[in-house]
Amino acid sequence: MRRDDFDRLAAEHVLGLLEGEERGVADNLLASDGDFRNLVELWRQRFSAWDETADELPAGDALWARIESSVSAAPVAAPRASAASRPASPGVLERIWESLSFWRTVGLAGAAAALLMGLGMGFFAIKASRQPVMIAVLLNDANQPGAVLSTFEDGRMELVPLGDMTIPHNHSVQVWTFPDPAGPPVSVGVLRAARTARMTMDDLPQPHSNQLFTISVEPLAGSPTGLPTGPVVMKGTASAAL
Amino acid sequence: MKAALGDVAPPAFDLPHALGQCAKGDRLALRAIYDSEAPRMLGVAMRLLRRRALAEEAVHDTFVQVWQKAASFDPARGEARAWLYAVLRNRALNILRGESRTDLVEDFEPMGLVSDEEDAESLMLRLSDAGSLKRCLERLEPSRRQAITLAYIHGLSHGELAGRLGVPLGTVKSWIRRSLVSLRECMT
Incomplete structure (x- = not known):
């Protein structure tokens, strides 16, 4: 894959524009390729100013109560020892979503x-x-x-x-x-x-x-x-x- | 005074520290993150999902993830707020893509969704003058700027952008690609 395609894939992943086969390609790269994760991180930073422009909406106690009860019901946090024992890479975030072991825990x-x-x-x-x-x-x-x-x-x-x-x-x-x-x-x-x-x-x-x-x-x-x-x-x- | 308020991180609240506390099982730290961040997170999710119930779902799921994965957040390698919003956006986009396909199945009339959407130019005004995102977006042609903005803020797909902007799918895709190249060069 050409360098430009690689970067474009990272950007479109952050934009949420990837569909079909390309989405699968990006998911695999996130799980396996540190360079790709770095590109994704760069695009996140470039676009992050937009998140600051959202209106603040009242987040009430009802929503918190739901979160709290889900958290109580959820399995114990992922094994901390393994997370601490290996150096976290920039792609930790992406792997949250992509890693099978995580979904296993949650699911x-x-x-x-x-x-x-x-x-x-x-x-x-x-x-x-x-x-x-x-x-x-x-x-x-x-x-x-x-x-x-x-x-x-x-x-x-x-x-x-x-x-x-x-x-x-x-x-x-x-x-x-x-x-x-x-x-x-x-x-x-x-x-x-x-x-x-x-x-x-x-x-x-x-x-x-x-x-x-x-x-x-x-x-x-x-x-x-x-x-x-x-x-x-x-x-x-x-x-x-x- | 060049710096706009949007550029300054909200004072006092120490998100990386709170995440560290969550990793130790401190429920109060999660609540503190909720109090500090949930209103803005709901705003981001609403722009993507348009429906309050769905936006709350995305924020709910994000906090559950944060609780479970706080231990894997490494403050040395990334910015905590960016981490939080990336989790949120991922979740919201997944809900959105799932939902829009449901809508497709139901022959949902997409026009109903358009009205409460803020257009790209007024969204631009919300960006800080001091930031490079605004400066670099301003270099793009308005229609291309609009495509990028609607994709990020409102989560429009290539197909939806084509419909909204009244151009063929291939045109939208090449607009986006060229705009991304331009943004990357401008923001490096």
Whole structure:
């Protein structure tokens, strides 16, 4: 890659303009290339005067209360020994976002859920093939059916991908639903491979007719925030199975 | 008096020290960062995300990251405030890109988002006269300046910029690229 392209990639990363393949290239460079991280840092500094020009908005106690409860619920801070034992590079910041181990830490809950999901599969396989209560056909953004989701009376749910559902490298897809149409989405499960998956919705009320289900692309361990963070690639509403 | 207020870091609050305290598990230090920085962070996030709930989400997530990764911040190697805002911008842009694709799926009418956006020229006026960013942006043609400004401040994508500025996608991309070369030369 030419030097100019390299620098342009760094600048467009800071601007948030990278899409598709270039975004992946920049992500890899951030994780692996100190020169690239330095260029990114330079562009951050060049543009940082803009951040100072934003209006200050009242940040109330309610937002703080949410932060505090998330912090309390979050796993203990990353292993400090390892952070201290090796010299921090200028790219520490970027690696926060790119490093898998970080997402693992943040997504511990998600990973645990995925594990339970996996363990549960064998059990559910035994008593599969019962009549679904609700069925949702999830459409992709080309409006083609991308997956069929069935829910069962006992709280199980089965997701069958159709056609060529692809999951970006180093990512997962996460299934969400909206038990309350006006409320936030609730995670149903995380999938790392595009194959039939069974999940449970034990903690959720029995889905109602027209309940919305969506699938978003997320980091490998699932969304770090408990809400969709990546693009929504499929969506559909449930109907009663006849 | 050439220096504008925007150039001077807010007095007294020692962000690097507060980050160090966070790394030791001091919740009060995180609260102090919140009190000092969250209003401006919300402002930055609002310009990108336009909706209060989303902006709060971005700020919330940023503070959770700060708490978890404070130990990895090394004051010797970078400026604390820049670190904080980079985490925030990353988070906000991720939310924005995810959201805008959702909007696409929903045939969302993008015109509704335009109205409360500040245009590029009035955003320029907010920049300090003493800073090199303003001086160097002023050297660009207005339409190119606008493209860069809207991308950074409001998080517009190449495609959105093309739509907004009424030029083909390829033109926007080359405007941005040439403007970046010019900015780099001017600001080095």
